[in-house]
Amino acid sequence: MTQLLLGQTLGFSGNPWQIPFTDAVQHIRRGAVLIENGKIVAVGEADPLRTANPEATIADHGDSLIMAGFVDSHAHFSQTAIIASWGKRLIDWLNTYTFPEETRFRDPKYAAQIAETYLDLNLSNGITTACAYCTIHPESVDAYFTAAQKRGLRMLGGKVMMDRNAPDGLRDTAQSGYDDSKALLQKWQGVDRLSYVITPRFAPTSTEAQLEATGALWSEHPECLMQTHLSEQHEEIAWVKDLFPDSTDYLDVYERFGLLGPGAVMGHSIYLSDREWDAIRDSGASIAHCPTSNAFIGSGLFHATRSHAAGIRTGLATDVGGGSSFSMLRTMASAYEIGQLRGDALHPSQLLYMATQGSADALHIGDKVGNLEAGREADIVVLNLTSSPVIEQRVQNAEGFWETVFPTIMLGDDRAIEAVYIAGNQIDS
Ligand code: GUN
Ligand code: FE
Numbered sequence: 001m002t003q004l005l006l007g008q009t010l011g012f013s014g015n016p017w018q019i020p021f022t023d024a025v026q027h028i029r030r031g032a033v034l035i036e037n038g039k040i041v042a043v044g045e046a047d048p049l050r051t052a053n054p055e056a057t058i059a060d061h062g063d064s065l066i067m068a069g070f071v072d073s074h075a076h077f078s079q080t081a082i083i084a085s086w087g088k089r090l091i092d093w094l095n096t097y098t099f100p101e102e103t104r105f106r107d108p109k110y111a112a113q114i115a116e117t118y119l120d121l122n123l124s125n126g127i128t129t130a131c132a133y134c135t136i137h138p139e140s141v142d143a144y145f146t147a148a149q150k151r152g153l154r155m156l157g158g159k160v161m162m163d164r165n166a167p168d169g170l171r172d173t174a175q176s177g178y179d180d181s182k183a184l185l186q187k188w189q190g191v192d193r194l195s196y197v198i199t200p201r202f203a204p205t206s207t208e209a210q211l212e213a214t215g216a217l218w219s220e221h222p223e224c225l226m227q228t229h230l231s232e233q234h235e236e237i238a239w240v241k242d243l244f245p246d247s248t249d250y251l252d253v254y255e256r257f258g259l260l261g262p263g264a265v266m267g268h269s270i271y272l273s274d275r276e277w278d279a280i281r282d283s284g285a286s287i288a289h290c291p292t293s294n295a296f297i298g299s300g301l302f303h304a305t306r307s308h309a310a311g312i313r314t315g316l317a318t319d320v321g322g323g324s325s326f327s328m329l330r331t332m333a334s335a336y337e338i339g340q341l342r343g344d345a346l347h348p349s350q351l352l353y354m355a356t357q358g359s360a361d362a363l364h365i366g367d368k369v370g371n372l373e374a375g376r377e378a379d380i381v382v383l384n385l386t387s388s389p390v391i392e393q394r395v396q397n398a399e400g401f402w403e404t405v406f407p408t409i410m411l412g413d414d415r416a417i418e419a420v421y422i423a424g425n426q427i428d429s
Contacts (some may be wrong), residue, residue: 001036001424002034002035002056002057003034003057003058003059003424004032004034004049004053004056004057004059005032005033005035005059005061005382005421006031006032006046006059006061006062007031007063007064008027008029008030008031008063008066009026009027009031009033009066009372010025010065010067010352010372011025011026011067011371011372011373012024012025012026012349012353012357012371013025013026015308015357015358016347016349016350016353017353017358018308021350024349024353026043028043028044028046030045030046031043031044031045031046031066032044032046032049033372033378034049034053034056035424037424038377038378038423038424038425039375039376039378040372040373040375040376040377040380041374042374043373043374059426061382061418061419063385064383064384064385064418065383065385066381067352067380067381068356068357068360068370068381069126069356069369069379069380069421070125070126070127070328070355070359071127071128071129071130071315071316071355071359071360071363071365071370072122072129072130072131072317072318072359073130073265073286073289073315073359073362074133074290074317074319075130075133075317075318075319076132076319076320077114077115077118077130077133077134077320078101078102078105078111078133078140079101079320080117080118080121080321081114081117081321082098082321083321083323083324084324085097085321089297090232090235090236090297091235091239098321099166100167102135102136102160102170103167103169105134105135105137105140105143106137106139106169108142108143111137111139111142112143114143115143115144115146116147118132118147119147119153121326122326123420123422124417125326125327125329125414125417126328126381126383126417126420127318127326128153128154128380128420128422129153129155129156129360129363129365129369130156130157130318131157131197131225131227131265131288133158133160133199133201134157134199135159135170136160136162136172136177137159138159138180138183140159141157141158141159141184141188142184142187144157145191145194148193149192149193149194151422151427152193152422152423152425153193153422154194154369154379155193155194155195156196156197156363156365157196157199158181158184158196158197158199158224159181159184159199160199160200160201161177161181161200161206161210161214162177162200162201162205162210163177163205163209164206166205173210174207174209174212175213177200177213177214178216178217181199181217182220185221185224189221189223189224190223193377195225195365196224197224197225197227198214198218198226199226200226200228201229202229203240203244203250203253204236204239204243208257211253211257212257214259215257215258216258224263225263225264225364226259226261226263226264227265227266227288228254228259228265229267229268230254230266230268230269231250231251231272232267232270232294232297232299233270233297233298233300234271237250240253248275249273249275249276251266251272251275251276260279260280260283260285261283262284262285263284263286263364264283264285264286265285265315265363266285266288267319268290268293268294268302269287269302269307270300270301270303271300280310280312281310281312285312285313286312286314286315286361286362286363287302287307287314287315287362288314288315288317288319288359288362289302289314289317289335289354290302290317290322290323291316291334292318292323292324292325292330292334293318293319293322293323293324294338295324296322296324297322301341301342302338303342304338304354305339308350313358313362314354314362315359315362315363316332316335316354316355316358316359317331317359318331326414327414328355329409329412329413329416331355332351332352332354332409333411335351335354347402348409349402351409352409356370356371357370378423378424379421380419380420380421381417381419381420381421382417382419382420382421384416385404385405385408385416387412387413387415387416387418388412388415388416391408391411391412394407
C-alpha cells in the first residue's frame, strides 16, 4: 500500500546544535510524506507528490506538523506505576518507592500488565521508540519485548543487574546476572525490531565481581548497547567514592571494568569533571539527558550545550518514573527550562532534534528512525499545534514557524498528539 500523509512537515538535513538551524531544518508548509512498505520513500511539496502518486491513499492532517516519532533514550518501564511519588531524593527514592515496586515484577502477569500500560502511555505521547530498564527478573524482559513485538515497535531494553545494596528478592549475583542477561540477549537481540541492552543499574548496586562479569559479557556481545547511570546526585557520587576507593572518579569505575565505549549510554551525567567529559567524548559513548527527572528528584542541571558541542551523542529521555512525565513535549520544555537556568536558551529546533535524531543517534539507530527522510522507517508523530485554549490563543499572535511550534513544546501534552504511525500504520489512540 502506498500512503501519502499531508500537512506541515519537519525534517533535519543537519544538526542544529552544530550548524545554524536555518540550514539544519527542512520545513515544508504544505508538505507530504510518501510511505511504502513501512518506510518513508519521499518527503516533499504536497502538490507534486500527489500528482506523481495518484494511487496513494491520502491522510490529510491539515495544518498539523508531521515529524519523526519521539525517541526516549532512557526510561524504566518498571517504574510506570510509581511515577510522581512525593518527597525523596535519589537514594531514598530508590529505597522507598522504586525497589518495592520493582520486586513485583517477579510475577509475569504483573510485568505483562505494566508493559502494556507503559507502551500505551508512550504511544499516546508520541514516543515510538524507547530504551528501557526492566527489573532483575528475566520475566520483566520477556514481558516488555513480547508487548513491544506484538505492536511492531522498535524498542530497546534489558534486564537490570544488581547484586548488592538492594533488598532481598531484588538482587541477582555476578554469575546469575551474567547468565540471565546472556540468555535474554540470545533470545531477543535483533528479533524483529527489538534490541537487547546490557543493563548494570549503576555502580553502587553492583560488586566488582558483577561489573567484571558485565564487562566480559559486553566484550562478547559488542553488537549490544550497554546502559547505566552516571553522576546524577552528590550523595550518590560520594557513595561511589566510598565503595570504589581505588577509582579516580565515577566514570573510572565503569572504565576499569570495560564499560565505556561506543554503545555505552550514560544516564544523567550531570556532575562530570573535565576528565570525564573528555573520556566520554573520546570513547564515543552517549549521554541520555533526563531533565524532568533531574528537576523532580532534585539532581541538578545537565550541561546539554557542552555535551552537544563536544560532539557527544546526546539524547533526550523521560527517565520514567524518576522522570515526572511520559510527555516528550513536557520533557523538551524541562530541557528548555534547565538550559535557561544555565544561561542557554535552547532553540526549539535543538529540542526537537534531541527528542528524535539526537536520541536515535545516542542509541545507534539513527539510520533507521529519528528523522523524516526517505529510507527511514515510517514511525511518525503528527502534532496538532493548537491543541488547547492557551496554545491556540498564543499561536494566533505567532510570527513565523517557530512561534507556532514553541507554545506546543512548552504547553502541550497528549492532546497535541493528533496521530501516531508505526511502520506506516496509524495506531488507534
Ligand atoms: N540510579 C540508579 N537507579 C536509578 C533509577 O531507577 N532512576 C534514577 N533516576 N536513577 C537511578
Ligand atoms: Fe534512570
